[in-house]
Amino acid sequence: MAFNLTRRKFLQTATLAAASVPLANVVTAQAGVAKSPFTPSGTMADKTMVGGICEMCFWRCQLVGKVRGNKLMKLEGNPKSIDNGQSICARGNAGVQLLYDRDRLKYPMKNVGQRGAPKWKRISWDEALDTCAKKLKATEQKFGAKGICMFPHGASAKYPMQYLEHTVGTPNVSEASFFQCRGIRDTAFLATIGTPPGENVDMANAKVIFGLGCHFGENVHVSHTKRYLKGLENGAKLIIVDPRFSASAAKADEWVAVKPGTDTALMLGMMNYIIQQGKHNKAFIDKHGIGFAEFKESIAEWTIEKTAQTCDVPADQIKRVADLLADNAPNVSIHPGRHVSWHGNDFQRQRSLGCMMGLLGAMGVKGSFVKGKGPKGVGKVGWPKGEHHVEAMHVAAGIYPYSPPGTPTDLIRDAAITGAPYPIKSCVIWGQNPIQTIPNQQKTIDMLKQMDFVMCVDVMPTDITMYADILLPEASYLERYDFIKTGTQWDLSGKQQQYISARMPMVMADFERKDQVYITNEIAKRMGYGDKIPVSALPEMVDMQLAGAGLSIAKLIAEDGIHLQPGIDPYGVADDLLVYFNNAEIADYGYPASPTYIAVEEVPAGHFRLLYGRSPVHTFNRTQNNVWLHHAMPENPVWINDEMAKELSLVNGDRVYCVNSEGVKSRNTTIVKVTPGIRKDCVYMAHGYGTKNPAMSVGAGAGIDDQALITILAVDPETGCHGMRNNFVKLVKA
Amino acid sequence: MSATQEPIRLAEIFRFLAQTMRYPESSWFTDDFLSVFKELLVQLGHVPQKSLPAKITDAILEEIQVDYTRLFINGVPHVVAPPYASIYIDGTLNSTTADKTREYFRSHGFDITTNEFPDHLVTELDFIALLEDEKQGSSEEFLRLYFRPWFAQFRDLVLAEAEVSYLKTAVEVIDFFTRIETEADSGQAA
Ligand code: SF4
Numbered sequence: 001m002a003f004n005l006t007r008r009k010f011l012q013t014a015t016l017a018a019a020s021v022p023l024a025n026v027v028t029a030q031a032g033v034a035k036s037p038f039t040p041s042g043t044m045a046d047k048t049m050v051g052g053i054c055e056m057c058f059w060r061c062q063l064v065g066k067v068r069g070n071k072l073m074k075l076e077g078n079p080k081s082i083d084n085g086q087s088i089c090a091r092g093n094a095g096v097q098l099l100y101d102r103d104r105l106k107y108p109m110k111n112v113g114q115r116g117a118p119k120w121k122r123i124s125w126d127e128a129l130d131t132c133a134k135k136l137k138a139t140e141q142k143f144g145a146k147g148i149c150m151f152p153h154g155a156s157a158k159y160p161m162q163y164l165e166h167t168v169g170t171p172n173v174s175e176a177s178f179f180q181c182r183g184i185r186d187t188a189f190l191a192t193i194g195t196p197p198g199e200n201v202d203m204a205n206a207k208v209i210f211g212l213g214c215h216f217g218e219n220v221h222v223s224h225t226k227r228y229l230k231g232l233e234n235g236a237k238l239i240i241v242d243p244r245f246s247a248s249a250a251k252a253d254e255w256v257a258v259k260p261g262t263d264t265a266l267m268l269g270m271m272n273y274i275i276q277q278g279k280h281n282k283a284f285i286d287k288h289g290i291g292f293a294e295f296k297e298s299i300a301e302w303t304i305e306k307t308a309q310t311c312d313v314p315a316d317q318i319k320r321v322a323d324l325l326a327d328n329a330p331n332v333s334i335h336p337g338r339h340v341s342w343h344g345n346d347f348q349r350q351r352s353l354g355c356m357m358g359l360l361g362a363m364g365v366k367g368s369f370v371k372g373k374g375p376k377g378v379g380k381v382g383w384p385k386g387e388h389h390v391e392a393m394h395v396a397a398g399i400y401p402y403s404p405p406g407t408p409t410d411l412i413r414d415a416a417i418t419g420a421p422y423p424i425k426s427c428v429i430w431g432q433n434p435i436q437t438i439p440n441q442q443k444t445i446d447m448l449k450q451m452d453f454v455m456c457v458d459v460m461p462t463d464i465t466m467y468a469d470i471l472l473p474e475a476s477y478l479e480r481y482d483f484i485k486t487g488t489q490w491d492l493s494g495k496q497q498q499y500i501s502a503r504m505p506m507v508m509a510d511f512e513r514k515d516q517v518y519i520t521n522e523i524a525k526r527m528g529y530g531d532k533i534p535v536s537a538l539p540e541m542v543d544m545q546l547a548g549a550g551l552s553i554a555k556l557i558a559e560d561g562i563h564l565q566p567g568i569d570p571y572g573v574a575d576d577l578l579v580y581f582n583n584a585e586i587a588d589y590g591y592p593a594s595p596t597y598i599a600v601e602e603v604p605a606g607h608f609r610l611l612y613g614r615s616p617v618h619t620f621n622r623t624q625n626n627v628w629l630h631h632a633m634p635e636n637p638v639w640i641n642d643e644m645a646k647e648l649s650l651v652n653g654d655r656v657y658c659v660n661s662e663g664v665k666s667r668n669t670t671i672v673k674v675t676p677g678i679r680k681d682c683v684y685m686a687h688g689y690g691t692k693n694p695a696m697s698v699g700a701g702a703g704i705d706d707q708a709l710i711t712i713l714a715v716d717p718e719t720g721c722h723g724m725r726n727n728f729v730k731l732v733k734a
Numbered sequence: 735m736s737a738t739q740e741p742i743r744l745a746e747i748f749r750f751l752a753q754t755m756r757y758p759e760s761s762w763f764t765d766d767f768l769s770v771f772k773e774l775l776v777q778l779g780h781v782p783q784k785s786l787p788a789k790i791t792d793a794i795l796e797e798i799q800v801d802y803t804r805l806f807i808n809g810v811p812h813v814v815a816p817p818y819a820s821i822y823i824d825g826t827l828n829s830t831t832a833d834k835t836r837e838y839f840r841s842h843g844f845d846i847t848t849n850e851f852p853d854h855l856v857t858e859l860d861f862i863a864l865l866e867d868e869k870q871g872s873s874e875e876f877l878r879l880y881f882r883p884w885f886a887q888f889r890d891l892v893l894a895e896a897e898v899s900y901l902k903t904a905v906e907v908i909d910f911f912t913r914i915e916t917e918a919d920s921g922q923a924a
Contacts, residue, residue: 019773036845694811
């Protein structure tokens, strides 16, 4: 259409007399610009906002933000921090880019197409909230609260999770951070040393640091990395057990290239050797050990020779490593790991790590397992528990006795797909991308397809959002109050101090993004639970929590975002500490009372075991669309042993697909990294690439989504958590 | 002379054009609105195309909303034409172009009032309307330096990809009113 006149001509001649109403009458919206004081260019003042708490990963470093207008220009570590200090990692810096990611969700949306093939329509918050509440209520009324399931992740998901679990009353909540990550570690250590371990090893003051599958440097968590590097700087010996020559292995005194899946055998062999050599800490075991005699007997079969053969590790190296640990005990950091959902035999491996701590007495002393003594008093605010308590499926069935909190993921998926033991018809997904966190993507899709209702709350259009009926845009961690972070100085041997900080917004949320308290409360009101709402807004919640410690948001701001107070010496072993080398309760449930190696499936001919891990510039799939981080590592090269590559005629930089042993082919390709730094029986890539949602314009098609290749399900029998390293792939040239 | 017979002011036109590119909602996207829009086209020398709806029904509104969402907010496979200058000038959202745009507003005694970004199409049209309110023709510098450098790319994307003709037409009308007219253009038509 071309208009064959000029504006001047138009203005001279045109009238809108024939229109039904005057022009001005149909312009109803308030203008987005208004008169304001005249301000010369370049005079917009910069402000430093205190109280930021990073959530580009779960470590939650303390930040300050440099803000101009309502625009965040830069993030830095809070100079007052005694945790991360002024340091933040690449991802922390790139939070600015998340904030202004062009693909970020801006408005509530309704899917007027199909789940998986969405067609979006922007809707008002009222319509969105009405729909969510009506649909969830319908499920609750027809199937009971248990007909609703939830997949949460991150600080913002805690409040809605409590609403659904406590007040509405569904037990069907599955957090990836437990069931596809660290839950096994936590319950295994609870059953061994009586406490979940976190990553609380005093590496900065250790004589030896022992990491099983830990790839420090590729996983970066600032204060944790500081402890690790300080330890190395102080001369700690480093032992890294990993099939791959990781960033940590590159710094190690001993790189133990263990056969994947046999780590428990390695631990048992080393512990047996230490006992046989009489190098175990007898005094510590006498005082704190339970079931040591049974344990000793149970692992006696693990001779050095058998261990060497099972683990494909030289016998001499096993002895060297065991001696190094024992000779430097008790100032030894046996790292408990974090992402430990590997092979479906993981509870036993995690128990063996706890037993090694006990065997060496590497607890409570410098350089060993030591929990910092953080401040007390920060209060809790939460949704009240409803009257109806529904037992979780695994509790009712008497399985997975060491499940972490929530319900094992596959019980939820299976119930939803089969309708047994009962139907699950509504799904709330909050901050998690179950397509890339949970193995066997088709099963997740099948689960979602049979739902009556699916809602997603997120900041980005991740894969899972393609399956939502209603998609809600959330304020990011830089735009809201919430998480209270407490702790101590990062070096446990330093001046003893404690800190309390609370997340505060760096900038106000743009567009129509809302926080978790607003969204949850509005849904709760519409579902008839308005009288149960614990707080009306996020700042109120934070103030109530801080009040327990005599603080408030205002006081924290006055203290530059972080309250410091004198600390307590964390060293020392409690008299009542018990280390369960043999735990009879585990046997009562029908599982091995002493740590036991359970063999995993061998690699089928012509395939490699698929291993995955972290990249220092990404937090799994959460950061794949961040253009700054994408530039730092745009795809996830697949590592392959040089001799195997030669056999397959692959050279560095060749582009390949992966095809798994069940015939699933990766959607995208990646490049090959040929290296002697990986065993011949496995390949490796960084996890969390290759989103399938094209709305992620940076991440889509970039690298291989390893989760799509993890189709064979392994479930840890004690915990119900997934094992995700029991899949096998071929590399096929693109 | 009734209100509708008075000469049209450019400021009013820009305010109207800003409205055309807001998210269509039943509160304002009405038959009356459509009637004004069509009459504007007539005055521009065009008989409104048949493809423009005769009446606004729920189904028609939804069709336009879905296309608007796909083009400008969240589309499959991805947003077709993000309505932000920064995207076209710098390749990212809320970049230095957005900063400079806001600085320009402020240096002329205006500022943004919503939590939209300053370089959003609607915000810029709102600003142009305010400048024209103060003095006819005073938006020319802004149009030349800030608006046209990205709008032409945006326009082409919408014209190539929009499914509903209302959005295409609105963009064409905005194009007409924001074009930089040369002396020759003015002389020829005068
Ligand atoms: S380690 Fe990095 S990404 Fe994680 S919280 Fe700290 S700065 Fe943020």
